[in-house]
Amino acid sequence: xxxxxxxxxxxxxxxxxxxxxxxxxxxxxxxxxxxxxxxxxxxxxxxxxxxxxxxxxxxxxxxxxxxxxxxxxxxxxxxxxxxxxxxxxxxxxxxxxxxxxxxxxxxxxxxxxxxxxxxxxxxxxxxxxxxxxxxxxxxxxxxxxxxxxxxxxxxxxxxxxxxxxxxxxxxxxxxxxxxxxxxxxxxxxxxxxxxxxxxxxxxxxxxxxxxxxxxxxxxxxxxxxxxxxxxxxxxxxxxxxxxxxxxxxxxxxxxxxxxxxxxxxxxxxxxxxxxxxxxxxxxxxxxxxxxxxxxxxxxxxxxxxxxxxxxxxxxxxxxxxxxxxxxxxxxxxxxxxxxxxxxxxxxxxxxxxxxxxxxxxxxxxxxxxxxxxxxxxxxxxxxxxxxxxxxxxxxxxxxxxxxxxxxxxxxxxxxxxxxxxxxxxxxxxxxxxxxxxxxxxxxxxxxxxxxxxxxxxxxxxxxxxxxxxxxxxxxxxxxxxxxxxxxxxxxxxxxxxxxxxxxxxxxxxxxxxxxxx
Amino acid sequence: xxxxxxxxxxxxxxxxxxxxxxxxxxxxxxxxxxxxxxxxxxxxxxxxxxxxxxxxxxxxxxxxxxxxxxxxxxxxxxxxxxxxxxxxxxxxxxxxxxxxxxxxxxxxxxxxxxxxxxxxxxxxxxxxxxxxxxxxxxxxxxxxxxxxxxxxxxxxxxxxxxxxxxxxxxxxxxxxxxxxxxx
Numbered sequence: 271x272x273x274x275x276x277x278x279x280x281x282x283x284x285x286x287x288x289x290x291x292x293x294x295x296x297x298x299x300x301x302x303x304x305x306x307x308x309x310x311x312x313x314x315x316x317x318x319x320x321x322x323x324x325x326x327x328x329x330x331x332x333x334x335x336x337x338x339x340x341x342x343x344x345x346x347x348x349x350x351x352x353x354x355x356x357x358x359x360x361x362x363x364x365x366x367x368x369x370x371x372x373x374x375x376x377x378x379x380x381x382x383x384x385x386x387x388x389x390x391x392x393x394x395x396x397x398x399x400x401x402x403x404x405x406x407x408x409x410x411x412x413x414x415x416x417x418x419x420x421x422x423x424x425x426x427x428x429x430x431x432x433x434x435x436x437x438x439x440x441x442x443x444x445x446x447x448x449x450x451x452x453x454x455x456x457x458x459x460x461x462x463x464x465x466x467x468x469x470x471x472x473x474x475x476x477x478x479x480x481x482x483x484x485x486x487x488x489x490x491x492x493x494x495x496x497x498x499x500x501x502x503x504x505x506x507x508x509x510x511x512x513x514x515x516x517x518x519x520x521x522x523x524x525x526x527x528x529x530x531x532x533x534x535x536x537x538x539x540x541x542x543x544x545x546x547x548x549x550x551x552x553x554x555x556x557x558x559x560x561x562x563x564x565x566x567x568x569x570x571x572x573x574x575x576x577x578x579x580x581x582x583x584x585x586x587x588x589x590x591x592x593x594x595x596x597x598x599x600x601x602x603x604x605x606x607x608x609x610x611x612x613x614x615x616x617x618x619x620x621x622x623x624x625x626x627x628x629x630x631x632x633x634x635x636x637x638x639x640x641x642x643x644x645x646x647x648x649x650x651x652x653x654x655x656x657x658x659x660x661x662x663x664x665x666x667x668x669x670x671x672x673x674x675x676x677x678x679x680x681x682x683x684x685x686x687x688x689x690x691x692x693x694x695x696x697x698x699x700x701x702x703x704x705x706x707x708x709x710x711x712x713x714x715x716x717x718x719x720x721x722x723x724x725x726x727x728x729x730x731x732x733x734x735x736x737x738x739x740x741x742x743x744x745x746x747x748x749x750x751x752x753x754x755x756x757x758x759x760x761x762x763x764x765x766x767x768x769x770x771x772x773x774x775x776x777x778x779x780x781x782x783x784x785x786x787x
Numbered sequence: 788x789x790x791x792x793x794x795x796x797x798x799x800x801x802x803x804x805x806x807x808x809x810x811x812x813x814x815x816x817x818x819x820x821x822x823x824x825x826x827x828x829x830x831x832x833x834x835x836x837x838x839x840x841x842x843x844x845x846x847x848x849x850x851x852x853x854x855x856x857x858x859x860x861x862x863x864x865x866x867x868x869x870x871x872x873x874x875x876x877x878x879x880x881x882x883x884x885x886x887x888x889x890x891x892x893x894x895x896x897x898x899x900x901x902x903x904x905x906x907x908x909x910x911x912x913x914x915x916x917x918x919x920x921x922x923x924x925x926x927x928x929x930x931x932x933x934x935x936x937x938x939x940x941x942x943x944x945x946x947x948x949x950x951x952x953x954x955x956x957x958x959x960x961x962x963x964x965x966x967x968x969x970x
Contacts, residue, residue: 549909553890754917761916768912769888773922776912777882780920 273299273431273466275633276451278438278480280304281311282414283614284472285422285432286626286645291633292428293648294641299464300430301453303437305714307418309474311619312717313577315497315531316524317508318342318350318412319620322357322382322405323515325374326367331596332378335620339408341646342417342623347653348674349417353523355409355508356385356394358401360561363513368403371512375407382407396505396565409508411524414619415717416672419707420650423676427651434708436462441469441484441611448484448602448610457710468633471613474580475542481613486606488613491583492539496551496576497531498559498767500569501725504528509562518558525671526693526724527572530559537578547574547766570771572727573763580615597625601632610636652676661686668694672719679706689738690731692724697738704742712752713759715739727760729779757783790816790838792969793859793871795845795897796885797821800949801877802828803962804969809835811970816869818861820844820883840864847897855943856898873969876900876935877949877962880926885951893925898945900927901936903953919955926953933965 275291277284280302288300302308321335343350359368368384375382383406390397390404422432435456442450442463450465473480478490503523511519522529533551552574559566582598598616603609614629627643634641652674659666660677665688669677685698703709703718712735715721721735722728728735732753740749757779768776792808794801797819805815806828816838833839840861849859850868858868876897878885887896888911893904904925905911911922926947927935933946946969948962 546914556890757916761912762914765912765914768922769890769908773888773911774881774884776920777880777923780916780923781882784917784919 271299271462271464273297273464274468274637275299276301276464276466276469277472278451278469279309279472279474279477280306280418280422280432280434281309281472281474282307282418282421282619282622283474283617283625284470285418285425286622287470287472287614287629288430288432289421289425289428290626290630290643290645292425292430293644294630294634294639296633296637296639298425298430299466300425300432301436301438301451301464302432302434303456305434305710305717306422306432306708307415307717309476310577310579311414311418311474313497313575314414314495314619315520315522315529316412316414317520317522317619318410319618320355320407320409321378321380321620322355322371322375322407322409323510323520325378325380326371327514328596329374329378331618331621332374332380334597334624335618336378336380336408338621338624339410342412342620343410345646345649345653346412346417346420347649348657348671349413349420349650349653351411351524353409353411353507355407355510356390356397357405357407357510357512358390358397358562359403359512360398361400361402363511365402368405368512372405375405380407394505394507394509396563397509398561398563403512405512407510409510411508411522412619413524413672415720417650419718420652420674423651423707432708434714435710438480438483443484446607446609448608467610468636469611470629470633471611472615472629474615475539475578477580477613477615478539481602484608484611486602486608486611488600488615489583490539490615491581492537492542493534493579493581494537494545494576495532495534495579496547496555496574497529498552498555498574499572500528500530500566501572502526502528502569504563504565504569511562516558518555519562521559521562521566525720528569530555530562530566542578545576545578546762547576549766552766570725571767572725572772573760574766575763582616597621597628599625599628599632603636665694665696669696669699673699673702676702689735690719690721690724692722692726692731693720695719695721700735700738701742704739709739710743712736712739712756716756722756722760727764727775727779728756729775729782732756732783753783788816788867788869790814790869790871792873792875793869794818794875794877795859796876796878796883796949796951797825797829797832797839797841798877798879798883798949799825799828800879800958800962801875802832803959804875804877804948804966805832805837806835807963807966808969809837811966813970816840816871818843818845818869845897849898854937854940856945873944873946875965876927876945876947876951879950881922886925888922895927895951898935898937898942900947901939902926903928924954926951928953932968
């Protein structure tokens with residue numbers, strides 16, 4: 271099969287590059303070896319940075335962040351909750367940092383408003399009451415799953431072919447040029463060959479391994495970041511520490527939960543497939559996290575997870591904190607003498623659109639296509655207009671927060687039965703996801719709908735969801751397998767936080783499913 | 788109120804033991820927080836003349852003379868104690884709060900009974916969900932007669948049955964076995 275461009279990696283960078291190229295009229299195919307968002311895209315804070323975090327140390331990243339922040343609030347409105355953010359100074363922090371911070375923010379174009387601590391305690395009753403200073407910044411909460419889903423949907427609607435569960439085995443090189451890839455369809459076991467004059471490596475931390483397949487070295491710095499999810503919203507706004515970026519200094523509200531993170535430590539590249547959160551990382555997150563909000567100490571931790579930042583190494587910094595979060599675009603024709611191959615990496619969730627734009631610009635230049643980038647103006651499917659609500663049910667409202675105006679495609683009249691109680695996911699939404707959002711199993715479905723991501727972690731709905739999904743996919747015999755996969759996947763995140771209420775729930779979950787299937 | 792045996796925790800283990808003791812002619816009370824999952828054993832227990840106290844919970848501590856538990860107090864009965872020759876602790880594991888796990892330790896909340904468990908929190912679970920988890924084996928230690936240990940000594944008349952026991956146990960069997968020591 272012939273395309274204009276092959277994109278490797280179904281994270282937000284790859285998917286966004288696919289959308290950008292498709293909007294410019296290119297014939298695009300994207301390969302992802304697992305599901306969309308299965309890597310770092312689905313394993314971060316879900317923070318739409320204002321850029322303030324980088325303002326003092328990395329003005330360029332900060333300016334990029336705020337520009338993209340404002341664009342995404344327009345084009346991806348249904349994926350973003352404009353919570354606003356606070357950057358708080360505690361008695362133990364350097365009291366002079368705040369003014370440097372505010373000046374740096376303003377220099378980067380970030381609207382930073384100094385607030386009176388008394389006012390902050392009123393605005394955000396759960397914030398650490400000992401704070402001595404606070405700055406309001408335009409941080410927001412973004413759902414990386416629905417952002418990627420909507421971006422992929424738009425790419426597909428503009429002709430892109432997105433192949434999940436397709437693992438790149440090898441590159442096809444002809445006369446010193448990369449002309450395509452061989453990939454394994456992991457679901458059917460078949461090998462496919464795809465041809466295109468340009469291949470874009472957007473595989474995140476796995477991009478180094480990708481490049482190695484054709485003998486190219488990229489000095490990746492795999493920086494593991496661990497995070498905790500709490501079972502409810504602790505604060506209304508994003509809460510940051512006003513100091514140099516450090517561990518466990520951001521608390522982000524999202525949907526019905528809160529995310530606290532991160533740690534930062536270098537991990538070996540070959541461990542990136544199988545990273546685990548350790549008990550000591552959890553201890554550290556909680557110990558530091560209570561300084562953002564004392565409520566952290568008494569809130570139930572739902573689960574822990576970790577992602578690996580695709581940073582590109584520049585020095586011997588053992589934590590990776592000082593490496594720029596800037597965008598890295600590598601033209602392997604000029605860098606390594608491999609025409610037809612490009613790597614886009616580094617960057618952040620917040621700057622994914624710009625990363626895609628830069629990659630697509632280079633693709634177009636190579637293909638001599640003169641077509642401007644339109645991703646900054648065209649809204650994502652679901653964000654074009656406010657959702658029209660067919661009824662007043664909570665489940666319909668919940669679906670609208672996840673899919674925006676796309677709820678018009680869901681059959682609420684016939685299928686409003688709620689299947690996942692925690693997140694109010696209906697049969698109508700599940701069937702829509704199966705129809706339009708490339709779902710092959712229960713884990714895929716979770717990423718599209720938040721099914722099983724609430725307080726019960728699937729304990730009460732797993733069997734029912736599996737049955738409904740298996741039926742919608744036309745493979746009812748697969749339901750038990752869906753449950754097994756799903757329970758194993760949920761369990762990974764529960765183990766590191768298995769004490770207190772979570773251990774109670776875990777015991778119950780084991781009794782429900784542990785020996786049954 | 789004076790009984791031959793007071794059962795703390797009216798789940799399957801406690802009520803199974805209760806029924807056996809009632810049939811042997813004992814006067815038995817069972818205090819339970821009231822997850823009414825065990826309708827059949829509960830009905831049998833009441834039919835056999837057991838004093839069933841649902842929606843109540845035993846307060847921590849109790850009154851002891853040396854290593855003998857004399858009486859316990861409950862939330863609902865206030866100053867009226869439940870006295871007995873023997874007590875059976877059958878409050879289950881974590882879900883029923885028979886055991887409480889914090890980040891750093893696991894405790895039996897009523898009498899601070901000695902437990903068998905791994906103090907390294909990193910070893911409470913294994914990565915395969917469908918395998919038996921180490922935490923499912925945690926529980927109270929007992930002597931050859933099924934009595935718990937408190938403050939390093941065997942409690943003369945406080946027995947444990949059911950899921951609160953350490954190790955892999957059969958709930959009804961553990962209750963039946965225990966009753967042989969009480970009849």
